[in-house]
Amino acid sequence: MRHTIYAIFFLLFCTPLMAQTAKDLSNQDYPYLEKLYLHLHQNPELSFYETNTAKRLAEELRQIGFQVTENFGGTGVVGILKNGPGPTVLIRADMDALPVVEETGKAYASKVTTKDEAGNTVGVMHACGHDVHMSVWTGAARTLAKMKSKWSGTLIMVGQPAEERSGGAKAMLKEGLYSKFPKPDYALAIHVSPTLAAGRIGYRKEYTLANVDFMDITVYGQGGHGAYPHTTIDPIVLSARIITTLQTIVSRETSPLEPAVVTVGAIHGGAKGNVIPNEVHLQLTMRSYSDQVRKNTIEKIGRICRGEAIAAGLPESKFPKLTMRPEETPSTYNDPALTERVVNHFKTTFGPAQIQEVEPSMAGEDFALFGRTEEKVPIFLFWLGTQEASMAEKAAKGDIQLPSLHSSLFCPVPEPTLKTGVAAMAEAALHLFKK
Known part of the structure; x- marks a missing residue:
């Protein structure tokens, strides 16, 4: 009991x-x-x-x-x-x-x-x-x-x-x-x-x-008729060269032991197949862990854009414009x-x-x-x-x-x-x- x-x-x-x-x-x-x-x-x-x-x-x-x-x-x-x-x-x-x-x-x-x-x-x-x-x-x-x-x-x-x-x-x-x-x-x-x-x-x-950073790039050129490309500076071709070269930031300019990603997620330019436009707009994200890699990536993007613009024969007044969006995340x-x-x-x-x-x-x-x-x-x-x-x-x-x-x-x-x-x-x- x-x-x-x-x-x-x-x-x-x-x-x-x-x-x-x-x-x-x-x-x-x-x-x-x-x-x-x-x-x-x-x-x-x-x-x-x-x-x-x-x-x-x-x-x-x-x-x-x-x-x-x-x-x-x-x-x-x-x-x-x-x-x-x-x-x-x-x-x-x-x-x-x-x-x-x-x-x-x-x-x-x-x-x-x-x-x-x-x-x-x-x-x-x-x-x-x-x-x-x-x-x-x-x-x-x-x-x-x-x-x-x-x-x-x-x-x-x-x-x-x-x-x-x-x-x-x-x-x-x-x-x-x-x-x-x-x-x-x-x-x-x-x-x-x-x-x-x-x-x-x-x-x-x-x-x-x-780290996640957003960047807009305006790539300038000198537009004209698609039949006379020699009279233009094609911003679409210039954008293609920039996009390709940006990938070398990760593969050739960042230590393999440091994670980094550069993504061009959007490209807008032109309105007709036989017209070379005056400008193209790119939207990018950059991702990394260390603050130094983040800083270096942003600086290298600027250098590549300037270098490709010079190679295309553009004057400094028409170098690509880089704008960081205020949506960054550390x-x-x-x-x-x-x-x-x-x-x-x-x-x-x-x-x-x-x-x-x-x-x-x-x-x-x-x-x-x-x-x-x-x-x-x-x-x-x-x-x-x-x-x-x-x-x-x-x-x-x-x-x-x-x-x-x-x-x-x-x-x-x-x-x-x-x-x-x-x-x-x-x-x-x-x-x-x-x-």
Whole structure:
């Protein structure tokens, strides 16, 4: 009889206390977070226009006791939860979607269309997984609010606009994110992976994402009739020579040990097959990890454009015009000590088999800026698997090609993606709040 009483007492009182781990709470919260995810997925908004999305995230934070500031750095949201003395941990999620028509065929697929800034009607889709990021962000906030007895410090939740246009982080930092709110000791973020199996966590020390720079080049010439090319200086031929020579920056002027990419993604010039135009327009992206390679690449592009213009016989007044776009993103450098600390905790909490070291990516992420201010805040961005396990396995073997991020076919698996993301982000914060 005494044993039966002890067993009943244990089930009624001890088990609930033991269950209050981040993993258990994320599992319990999943129905709520799945509904939130579906809502965000079906109601995407473009960069700098995340008005309704930001309102929803602000309301989510208010409901669980955060002090919330809206419209910070545009549509940005900042939530503060003070819970005694201790470290300050910042968790960031990006809110914007892409001008992509969703073609996943899912019943909950986005059907949103809108006008872009050029007046064109475009579809809108969370093709980069920011709906997952926001749902995980909300779940982590809810979990940490429920576990206040387990940590001490200050939690900052940042809903950031315009990651896809590389302007949101810059705008929030410029408005005083680190001066008007507590300065973080650590900053955390996730990014979905289209190739990792759902339930897995990926990481990379040091450089994990690249410098990304955008450049426009106007190539001038002297137009005329296609029948008399000797009376012209053909900017199309000159552009072709420039495009070809630009590739030698990577293959012959950059160390093979230093990653770099130069891509000419657009070329526009001419209107008729028998008319040589006066100018051609090129659009480029340059990608690298180190700031020195970035600087050298930009300088070499200028040198090549000038040199080819001289070779074509153009006067200096008609040398190509190079314009850098204000959409640059610096490389994301995961602080080695912070990365090792959190990853070791992940391996202890989730098991080593669930944690995977991944290759660095040449994509860009403006979360990098959170670690590049004069405050030198250590940052860590980790990857969250979203793919069906069987599909991820086939892709790893090279049997299939999975849709990439920004694809109209990109389709995360909500479960266990959200559960894993919430538990991982909450565990990372709990671990960092320890003295």
